Amino acid sequence: MRKRCLEVVYRLAKKNKDVVFVGSDLGVGALDELKKELPGQWLMEGISEQHIVGMAAGMAMSGKIVYFNTIATFMTRRCFEQNIVDLGMSKAKVRLLGSGGGLVYAPLGPTHLAFDDIAIMRAIPNMTIVAPADAEEMERAMLASELWDGPIYVRVAKGGDPVVSKTEHGFALGKAILHKQAGDVLLVTTGIMLNRALDAAKLLEAEGISCGILHVHTVKPFDAEALVAVARDAKAVVSLEEHTVLGGLGSAVAETLLEAGLERAPHFKRLGVPDCFPDEYGSQNSLLEKYGLNAAQIAASAKALLSRSEVKC
Amino acid sequence: MEIDYAKEGKEARQTIIEMVIAAQRGHVGSAFSLIEILLVLYKGGILKVDPKNPHWPERDRMILSKGHGCLALYPILCDLGFFPREELMLYCRPKGILGGHPEHLKVPGVEASTGALGHGLSIGIGMALAARMNGHKHRVFVILGDGECDEGSIWEGALHASKHALDSLTVLVDYNRQQSYSDVSEVLPLEPFAEKWRAFGFSVDEVDMDHPDRLHALLLKPVAGRPRVVICHTVKGKGVSFIERNLQWHHKAKLTELEIENIFNELEI
Structure with missing residues (x-):
């Protein structure tokens, strides 16, 4: 890259x-x-x-x-x-x-x-x-x-990340890209988290859980309109970022969703680095796994969040 | 151009005090220290600027890196016609363009937003490099405070100015030997100051600002092949006896009736 x-x-x-x-x-x-x-x-x-x-x-x-x-x-x-x-x-x-x-x-x-x-x-x-x-x-x-x-x-990011973005989606700074129409779950991504989200969506769909993906390549200015438009139909929204959960994409999503005052607000979870200094070396992948950001972990978090929503219903 | 520095200096100081009385804000000592430097640049005809066309691409650039000295700059820019006189009395007011530190997107004639110290030299270097790339011949002047030279970024900039042999760049240090808390020699000694600049590859001159015409003469002589610095020996609070070298006046901006009377007595033309 x-x-x-x-x-x-x-x-x-x-x-x-x-x-x-x-x-x-x-x-x-x-x-x-x-x-x-x-x-x-x-x-x-x-x-x-x-x-x-x-x-x-x-x-x-x-x-x-x-x-x-x-x-x-x-x-x-x-x-x-x-x-x-x-x-x-x-x-x-x-x-x-x-x-x-x-x-x-x-x-x-x-x-x-x-x-x-x-x-x-x-x-x-x-x-x-x-x-x-x-x-x-x-x-x-x-x-x-x-x-x-x-x-x-x-x-x-480093070189060699799989190419998952698509020319047909077009590109404009400040405009989020809807990779998959939202279902029960909506994954919101930035950076290379898009490729993890696509894999996680496949795992969820294999279990019969519909999953949308909104890719926010421009975190600021944040495309609040695009998020609210797709999040209103989801039961669970999960933000994915290779970043502390403080102040990044997850925060932007939380701020936007809460202020939108949706009638049926989805359950929400930020996945990312918790408020700590990473205390292990290893590789990018091993750290991502430590913080729950591989595809299987993302799918599991989304399912858990969705089950909260179903219990509530 | 013959300038009556004594008269012009008193007029600028009077205006500054009027602004401070109105706003009850400002760094009087820091501003009084550098008035003569600015008079040489702006009224002595050193700077090629056009108040009617403040964005003229080939104008000379002047960056007041010690942005807290802006009270000295505003009356001079106003005199030249960069903005209307009414603005002076709106200093630090909600709708005024003149703040306690200057902002270039607000004030015509201000080239960079300063106030956080240690920024102006690098910005000036960028402007000088861009001018070279564009084939423009204009000069870039950056005024630093001596206390400001505590910042490491100043010395990063000095390395780079020398690397690029930026002879269009002139650094002027307002060397009044005092900073907010105390004497420079107590807070963070800079000496041997001229030797430091020389070691960084600058052409170095020193001038006693009791004789502003000497700075004027120096700036008319070009230096080739390297950047230059002029260490301007100034007096903090210059022009009013009880403000000179008085550290209370770094921040003091709430003036008593008696102080105001005494200041205007001393500044009488």
Whole structure:
């Protein structure tokens, strides 16, 4: 997904001379073709995130569209004030491409685990937050980013996630995609959780439980209208995120559903990382499993939630 | 351009006090410290700006990184015609555009929103780099406070300005040697200050701001191949005897009748 993300930056830069790429201290060869062909639009500026975000804002105030790539934790946590003041307050056209969003860097420990990035960025007015499901959706999001106003945080997952997004669904920043019409259960996803949700839906349907999926690639601005439209027919809604359950997708879903005041409000559960620092290494998959986010676990949680609803009835 | 700095300085200080009386807010000492620096830039003809066209792409940029000094900037921008005079007396009012820290999406002539310290240098570097990419020749000026140089991001920026040999960039440090709590030398010593900037690859000048024309002369001489810093030796609260070097006036904004009378007596032209 990161490879595709940077490929699109290259294509945008070739097309638009105002597109500038900035890396911090990326791996050797990062966007070498851009460096060779358009050296004036390529910068590698060192391990100085506070400076880079400010610099990117200054460039954006002079008409540039800046794509800044580094590890997600460093560009959200280290330079939070720059993100607020220099990007949010200024509505600067800076695109923060956060590598390793979620639990990707499991072996590296909590300093590198971006399990709070969405909550952090969501608190910033004018900030758009996008978490694509796969390389194809990343491409669509990146192409849309060129003309979008204000700053964008793009959560970049590792490479090789299965491609499950579909061209025919189209893509517009801020518009959630209904992958499957809601049934008794509605799974709400962002990022790579879409592929887990599709597998979980198959398991549920094998047991005769109808399951819809709403994929929220843009967590902010949140597509409340789309959620309310499908959630009103569901008995159980489960949000899935590779992120703390505080302040991310689950919070946005909860806030929206409660404020919607639905006549028959569905039961609701947030699946994600509880309020803790992940205390194991291992792999992205092993951590996802620890927090109940593999397909079987998701299906089981949905069933349990649904049974509460049936007891109530 | 011949400027009567003494007269202009007193007028700006009078306006600032009128604004503070109305709003009962503001950093008087910090603003009084840097008035002469701003007069040199804006009224001395150093900055190429057009108040009628504040977004002219090839204008020079001036970023007041020590945003809490904005009381000094507002009257000067107003004098040049960036916004109407009525705005000055709406300072810190709900519907006014002039806040306790300047916001560039609100105030014509303000290039960046500052107030959180340690941001302006990096923004200025971005503007200077963008200008180079666009083939523009304009200059970028960034005013830092000395206390602001406690921030690590300033020194990140200094490394980068030097890496890119940004000779269109001029950093002006308002070096009054005092910050909110106490003397800079007590809170976090900066000396040897000029040597630090030199070590970071800057061309370094120092100027006594009792003689603003010396800063003016310095800024007319270009520096090639590297960024420059001018360490401006200033006095916090300059212009009124009992405000000068008096740390109470970093935040003090509720003035007694007697203080007001004494201030205007000293600022009489």
